Amino acid sequence: MTTRLRDRTIRSACLAAIITTFVGCGGSTVDDKPELAQVKGTVTVDSKPVEGAQVMFSPETGAASTAVTGADGTFTLTYSDGTPGAAIGSHRVSITVGGPTPEQQQALDAYANGDRSVEIPKNVPPAKSFQEAAVVKAGENDIPFNLMGR
Numbered sequence: 001m002t003t004r005l006r007d008r009t010i011r012s013a014c015l016a017a018i019i020t021t022f023v024g025c026g027g028s029t030v031d032d033k034p035e036l037a038q039v040k041g042t043v044t045v046d047s048k049p050v051e052g053a054q055v056m057f058s059p060e061t062g063a064a065s066t067a068v069t070g071a072d073g074t075f076t077l078t079y080s081d082g083t084p085g086a087a088i089g090s091h092r093v094s095i096t097v098g099g100p101t102p103e104q105q106q107a108l109d110a111y112a113n114g115d116r117s118v119e120i121p122k123n124v125p126p127a128k129s130f131q132e133a134a135v136v137k138a139g140e141n142d143i144p145f146n147l148m149g150r
Helices: 003-025 102-112
Strands: 036-045 054-059 065-068 074-076 089-097 128-136 140-142 145-147
Touching: 036 054, 036 089, 065 074, 089 145, 128 145
Parallel strands: 036 140, 036 145
Antiparallel strands: 036 074, 054 065, 054 089, 089 128
16 A cells, blocks of 8 residues: 555545544434423512513533513523423523613614614613522423522
8 A cells, every 4th residue: 555545545534533523423313302391480589570581491411491581470491492391300590680671682782783873772770690500300390480689
């Protein structure tokens, strides 16, 4: 075997190994998807419902599930692929309340991108993040979070 042929063979083998590695590690498939359970709950601060809170459940491994609370503070989680629910098991829970409304954020983004015709929102409340923990069990889960206005 010539040196040139040997080098080409080694490069081809390395390229095949790299491609196999990346293809094997690419996005999740139906087989990789964890068992999900339905999760709903309520977010309150000082016992008052919070509208527009962003809720994220992050399992020990795998993709997160998210939701935004309604006017009554309730939420229903959606897994990263759009399926209702969250992975069964322990989760770190991040809840962000306050901050700009979607309309205020749109105006702030437009202004930041050079559009000086928009009015800058006034009295935008600062965002607060809360870190919690939760366990999602098989079946239906109702997980309330009563946060203190720290």
